[in-house]
Amino acid sequence: MLLLVACAPEPPLIGIENPNVRSEDVPGIRRHQILIATTRAPSDASGVFYDSSRSKLGFAKVDVTIPPVHQTGKLERARRFPPDPRREFVVENPIRLAGKSEFRSQVSAELSKRSIGNKDLLVFVHGYNTTLSDAVLQLAQFVEDTDYKGVPLLFSWASSGHAVNYLYDINSAVIARDSLVELVSSLNLTAIEGYDVVAHSMGTVVAMEAMRLISREGDPGQLRRLEHIVLASPDIDLDLFRAQVSAVPEHRRRIVILTSSDDKALKLSQRIAGGIQRVGQTDAEELIQAGITVIDLSQVEDTGSYSHSKFSDAPDVVRRVGEYLNNDGSFGDPRPNTSQTIVFGLGAAIGTSN
Secondary structure, three states, X not given: OHHHHHOOOOOXXXXXXXXXXXXXXXXXXXXXXXXXXXXXXXXXXXXXOEEEEEEEEEEEEEEEEXXXXXXXXXXXXXXXXXXXXXXXXXXXXXXXXXXXXXXXXXXXXXXXXXXXXXXXXXXXXXOOOOOHHHXXXXXXXXXXXXXXXXXXXXXEOOOOOOOOOHHHHHHHHHHHHHHHXXXXXXOOOOOOOEEEEEEEOOHXXXXXXXXXXXXXXXXXXXXXXXXXXXXXXXXXXXXXXXXXHHOOOHXXXXXXEEEXXXXXXXXXXXXXXXOOOEHHXXXXXXXXXXXXXXXXXXXXXXXXXXXXOHHHHOHHHHHHXXXXXXXXXXXXXXXXXXXXXXXXXXXXXXXXXX
């Protein structure tokens, strides 16, 4: 079923606006600026902006408008051109930035618009089978639904955007880890109060590999400013994850993992990987022993993403993730010795076990 869906990819939408309906004229519309760091190659194709080819680290920014009819947990995406800003997300004003210096200036400008206490940077790392259009829209929806107060930054690695190219994607993810470290190193801005990392699916490989490298070789100050790490449906080999976590000092393991036993995408990934268990399917007790908090979403209903994107598709879950990021710990305290399992179900947290 996943492969059949992949045969009809969503249209690219970046920079394609409706000539008959201007977003500025739509009452109640909301707008988010998304900063982009990417290992994709630039593209001149209509709506693409950056394609699936691998390249050196590049920088850009876009604006995304949120329609006034938006419902939490849904991504009202245009299925045909041109998108209608009254009813659908629209990606406007795509601008490529000259390099790290200009990108730093853009980050600083966005931080200056935030009040003290809201100057965090959200680094969002998308998952497997994701185009840049997909990733931009996912982050815009996530920022809107969580009411994130800081600055959203998309790290987009060179996923092919096709479900049949799993091996290409996993290799692209591994290649991108050094670029994520490079990005964090280049953003050594005193105005940044802290970093929040939200990674989904195969993007969790990129995030954890970068964290491992920073822990072993990077500036310890970078880890000190790391506030939260949320790994949603992590598509990571369990043995690899053990090695990644062991490289991180215990007092820096502020990691929350969102799992679901009915995640069909991870079941397919496990088959492709020769039966090797994925972290998103791992028993919670083993993860707790490593000082990690586990959010079990198995009892949350989700028919829109093969139960693979509950962190953003389920309204109560995405709101609670937002509370965690904005209010520093509504899932419970994820520091070592207080790790736990929290079970969500049917719109609410229904139980907790230490």
